[in-house]
Amino acid sequence: MIDSIINYSSIASLILGILFILIGSIGILRLPDVFSRIHASGMIDTAGTAFIILGMCLQSGISLITAKLIFIGIFIFFTSPITGHVTANLARKKGLKPITNNKGKTL
Amino acid sequence: MMFLAILFSISVCFLLILIRLIAGKTTYDRILAANSIGTIVVLAISIHGFYMGRPEFIDISIVYALINFIGTVAVLKLFDKGKLGDK
Amino acid sequence: MINFKSIILFFLLLGFWLLMSGHYSILITSLGIISCALCVYLTIKANILDNEMLPLYFFPRLLQYTLWLIKEILISNIETAKVILFKTEDPELFTVKSSQASNEGKVTYANSITLTPGTVTTQINENVFEVHALTKSFGDDVRSSQMDKMVSWLEKGK
Numbered sequence: 370m371i372d373s374i375i376n377y378s379s380i381a382s383l384i385l386g387i388l389f390i391l392i393g394s395i396g397i398l399r400l401p402d403v404f405s406r407i408h409a410s411g412m413i414d415t416a417g418t419a420f421i422i423l424g425m426c427l428q429s430g431i432s433l434i435t436a437k438l439i440f441i442g443i444f445i446f447f448t449s450p451i452t453g454h455v456t457a458n459l460a461r462k463k464g465l466k467p468i469t470n471n472k473g474k475t476l
Numbered sequence: 477m478m479f480l481a482i483l484f485s486i487s488v489c490f491l492l493i494l495i496r497l498i499a500g501k502t503t504y505d506r507i508l509a510a511n512s513i514g515t516i517v518v519l520a521i522s523i524h525g526f527y528m529g530r531p532e533f534i535d536i537s538i539v540y541a542l543i544n545f546i547g548t549v550a551v552l553k554l555f556d557k558g559k560l561g562d563k
Numbered sequence: 564m565i566n567f568k569s570i571i572l573f574f575l576l577l578g579f580w581l582l583m584s585g586h587y588s589i590l591i592t593s594l595g596i597i598s599c600a601l602c603v604y605l606t607i608k609a610n611i612l613d614n615e616m617l618p619l620y621f622f623p624r625l626l627q628y629t630l631w632l633i634k635e636i637l638i639s640n641i642e643t644a645k646v647i648l649f650k651t652e653d654p655e656l657f658t659v660k661s662s663q664a665s666n667e668g669k670v671t672y673a674n675s676i677t678l679t680p681g682t683v684t685t686q687i688n689e690n691v692f693e694v695h696a697l698t699k700s701f702g703d704d705v706r707s708s709q710m711d712k713m714v715s716w717l718e719k720g721k
Binding site: 380383387390391393394395397398403406407410413414417418421422425428429434437438440441444445448449451452455456459460462465 | 478482485486488489492493495496502504505507508509511512515516518519522523526531534535537538541542545548549552555556
């Protein structure tokens with residue numbers, strides 16, 4: 370009984386993760402410029418990764434594998450904003466103008 | 477069976493991001509796409525381990541996550557300064 | 564000199580060793596203890612163990628902040644998914660002020676902004692952040708400075 374509940378919630382979590390990763394990939398493909406695409410990439414790094422790792426943790430039960438999976442999750446959670454910020458910062462520094470609609474404001 | 481379906485869906489996402497990596501327009505788009513592909517590959521290696529029934533593949537995906545981060549930051553630094561050292 | 568921070572660092576390193584190793588025989592675990600102690604000795608010798616490396620004053624309120632941040636990330640993920648699927652993007656670029664006193668607090672605030680999808684910190688000058696938001700409502704979320712208050716609250720500690 371409990372086994373099947375854990376199994377089904379693991380499948381649901383994995384499917385939710387795949388859905389977020391798919392939407393993020395569509396966003397990377399579709400959004401207009403680099404600064405917008407970083408948001409889609411952040412979606413893959415946070416929600417997609419978290420749900421897929423949650424699903425795999427439920428599959429493997431309490432073991433060393435689960436601890437390692439949680440370590441991967443924490444590592445990606447900490448490094449994702451760093452790569453995003455460095456990419457955006459370098460693009461701004463090299464003079465790339467984001468597509469915005471607030472032309473009048475100072476920047 | 478379920479893990480095979482998930483691997484297939486991940487490869488579809490991989491192809492979608494690969495289109496962006498090839499189409500590019502600017503270097504930053506390509507670096508961002510490469511970083512996202514790295515994250516997806518980390519997940520795909522773990523899921524492949526579960527599919528084969530050998531979850532020890534997690535070790536490889538930890539190493540891949542480390543190299544993905546260091547590699548992205550190193551390429552960005554090289555692109556910024558033209559060299560990797562401090563001097 | 565051995566202080567509280569070096570002991571915490573030793574146990575963090577030992578936990579990482581035990582996580583990676585997977586073999587718990589006496590020989591291998593004692594080798595791990597020796598190498599962790601060597602690492603801590605070198606860290607003390609090189610004098611790089613300070614507040615910036617282990618901000619202990621964050622720890623008492625860290626759990627509550629993390630739970631709040633995960634809730635925010637989930638909400639903004641769903642919003643970003645809606646924006647991507649229904650093509651309603653309306654990017655904007657603006658500046659916000661941060662009220663944190665220490666560098667670690669500013670880093671935490673900037674990373675929290677970037678970690679919630681829909682907003683990215685692009686440049687940092689002293690305490691003025693330049694933020695890129697995907698739509699106007701994401702921008703309003705940052706401008707309402709709720710996250711700023713939460714990080715300042717986390718920074719005070721205890």
